[in-house]
Structures are given as C-alpha cells and as structure tokens.
Amino acid sequence: MFLATVDNHEKHSRTLTLHVNRLLSVLPPLRHAVVSAVYADIEEKDRCAKNIVISGMCHHLPYRTKLLWKICLADFGFKPNVVKCRRLGRPTTGRVQSVLVVLSEVSQAGHLIKNAKSLRQSNDLTVRSSVFINADLTKAEALTAYHRRRRRRELAAAPSSTQPSQPRTVTDVSEDTFSQSITVINSLSSLVN
Numbered sequence: 021m022f023l024a025t026v027d028n029h030e031k032h033s034r035t036l037t038l039h040v041n042r043l044l045s046v047l048p049p050l051r052h053a054v055v056s057a058v059y060a061d062i063e064e065k066d067r068c069a070k071n072i073v074i075s076g077m078c079h080h081l082p083y084r085t086k087l088l089w090k091i092c093l094a095d096f097g098f099k100p101n102v103v104k105c106r107r108l109g110r111p112t113t114g115r116v117q118s119v120l121v122v123l124s125e126v127s128q129a130g131h132l133i134k135n136a137k138s139l140r141q142s143n144d145l146t147v148r149s150s151v152f153i154n155a156d157l158t159k160a161e162a163l164t165a166y167h168r169r170r171r172r173r174e175l176a177a178a179p180s181s182t183q184p185s186q187p188r189t190v191t192d193v194s195e196d197t198f199s200q201s202i203t204v205i206n207s208l209s210s211l212v213n
Contacts (some may be wrong), residue, residue, distance in 0.1 A: 069126045071156035072133060073108065078116045088121060091151065094212045095142050096135060100128045120156060128154075 077087060084105040092100050101124035107117040123129045138155035157165060 061158060061160060065161075068156040068158060070103075070123050070129050072121050072123065072129050073154045073156050074119045074121060075114055075152040075154070076150035077119050084119055084121075089162075091139075091142075091144075091147055092132070094144065095139055095147065096132065098128075100132065101125065116150075 074088070077084065079089075085102045088102060088105070089099050103122040103124055105119055105121050108120050109117055111117060123132075125130060132153050133155050138145055139151055139153065142148040142151075
C-alpha cells in the first residue's frame with residue numbers, strides 16, 4: 021500500500037515536472053510577444069501624438085489647410101504648422117468625412133486638443149455647431165474610449181434609482197476591460213503557437 025502511494029506520487033511528480041517544463045518553454049516567446057506588442061503600441065502612440073482628427077470640416081482638398089489656419093487663428097490665436105491633411109474613410113453621401121491633420125509639433129496638437137471645447141463659443145456658427153477636434157487614437161485607445169462612452173450612455177439611460185450613488189470601485193471594472201484583456205492574451209497566445 022505504502023509503495024503504491026509512493027509510486028503514484030512519483031508518477032504525478034514526473035507529470036507535473038513535464039507540464040512545468042512545457043510551460044517554461046512557452047514563457048520566453050510569450051514574454052517577447054508581450055514586449056513587442058507594448059513597444060509597437062508605444063511607437064504608434066508616439067506617431068499619433070502629432071496628429072489631430074477634425075470632424076465637420078467640409079472643404080475640398082486645396083482649402084483644408086487654409087480653413088484649419090482660419091479656425092486656429094480665430095479661435096486659438098495661432099497658426100499651426102501643418103505637414104499634411106487627408107480625409108479619413110470612404111466618402112458617404114450626406115456625411116462629411118473627418119480629416120486627419122499631421123502637425124509638425126506635438127505641443128501644437130496638444131494645445132488644439134486641450135482647448136477644443138472652446139470651439140463651442142466660436143463666432144463662426146458653422147464651426148460652433150459642427151467642427152470638432154479630437155486626438156488621433158490608436159486602435160486600442162479608440163476601442164477603450166468607445167467602451168467608456170457606451171458604459172456612460174448605459175448608466176445615463178438607466179433609471180435613476182438603479183444608478184450607483186457612490187464612485188466606482190475596483191470591483192466595478194466593466195466586462196469590457198476583462199474581455200479586452202482576454203482578447204490580448206488570446207492574440208498573444210496565437211503568436212506563441
């Protein structure tokens with residue numbers, strides 16, 4: 021009886037050692053995949069730092085930069101150094117395409133994004149009602165921002181008796197964050213296999 025138990029433990033020990041060794045062989049590639057993904061995201065974020073996205077600006081190609089300069093001079097008091105402008109997405113009837121503006125300096129983009137709300141007090145009625153300036157977000161940032169907006173709308177639409185009266189705690193982290201983490205882990209594990 022005692023010998024059978026010892027043999028059984030040795031068998032389980034060998035199996036456990038085998039599984040641990042397999043796990044350890046997978047960790048370095050997984051670690052490299054995570055590090056690569058983090059650095060790729062940082063590089064993309066740095067690249068996007070000089071960019072802004074303008075919605076509601078409905079002029080054609082040759083006039084985009086001039087219109088941006090006009091808006092910036094009138095509402096922000098400076099003329100930004102525009103490297104290039106281009107429309108985002110496909111043309112859709114009845115909808116103005118957003119414009120991606122690449123500026124020469126991060127500080128100019130930051131100033132425009134930080135003070136974008138001042139456009140709501142613009143003297144130009146069109147600018148005041150339909151032009152919006154936002155940061156150029158990475159895919160991960162855009163997805164997170166979407167989930168936050170969706171959650172905020174859900175909370176606003178819920179009856180006031182069910183809305184939480186206290187600030188959110190760590191345990192109130194939405195399923196969205198959890199599902200995003202699972203998605204990242206799944207994509208990284210697919211790189212390893």
